Amino acid sequence: MSSRPIGIFDSGVGGLSVAREIRRALPGETLLYVADTAYCPYGDRPADEVRARALAVGRYLEHAGAKLLVTACNTATGAALERLRETVSVEVIGLEPAVKTGAARSRNRKIGVMATAGTLRSERFARLVQSFAHGATVVAQPCPGLADIIEEGHLEGEVLERQLETFVRPLREAGVDTVVLGCTHYAFVAEPLARMLGPGVAIVDSAPAIARRAEQILRAAALAAASGDGGLRVLTTGEPAKLAALVRRLWTEPADVQAVDI
Secondary structure, X not given: OXXXXXXXXXXXXXXXXXXXXXXXXXXXXXXXXXXXXXXXOHHHOOXXXXXXXXXXXXXXXXXXXOOEEEEOOHHHHHHHHHHHHHHXXXXXXXXXXXXXXXXXXXXXXXXXXXXXXXXXXXXXXXXXXXXXXXXXXXXXXXXXXXXXHHHOOOOOOHHHHHHHHHHHHHHHHXXXXXXXXXXXXXXXXXXXXXXXXXXXXXXXXOHHHHHXXXXXXXXXXXXXXXXXXXXXEEEEOOOHHHHHHHHXXXXXXOOEXXXXXX
16 A cells, blocks of 8 residues: 555646645655646636546546545635545545635735635635634735646746736735735746745745645555655646646656546
């Protein structure tokens, strides 16, 4: 069992930011990653469709031998986490905006949450704010199209900055001092985002906490791999050649990218 992979999925490459943190915490683990690129981004799709895709990909990863399943997508977590846990036999870790951490770190009690429209309109996000904002003002900022341009490879430069300015301006005007990244794609543009937000604004990413949770689960169940050098295998429902070029930019080690029909 310990030699089986950790299954991770997202609509595109965003979940690689979570895989990166898991790799740092658990370098001996083999990671099996599904980029459901044919349906990317999930954030622009109806909740029922996202739920159906999450269940299909989750079942695929279970059948492929995953010993743990990581839903490395805030939108998919909001739409499907409970159903996914009912459907597969392995433990499932979901990802959601770190509102609690953002509220704890904020000095002026004003936090921004940058996410897809699908994440921000979910009942799970509403519950997060109600349960963990602890009286802080939460400025929910939808970012339509941002995941798309990251998928296109715009990690720096004018195209990205024009898009970011649209979403950053309301947060600056609201006076937030902490911004929570509510989409895994956004971690790959954290540096230009930080420059545009200004030096007084902290950025909170959920990925390190997900990696710590994965490590806790595997060690508690005696499923952690022996020390060594695990690898990353990427499957995509889209075009492998196109995705491979971006994966090479985002992942510092060789990674095999293959097509899959799910």
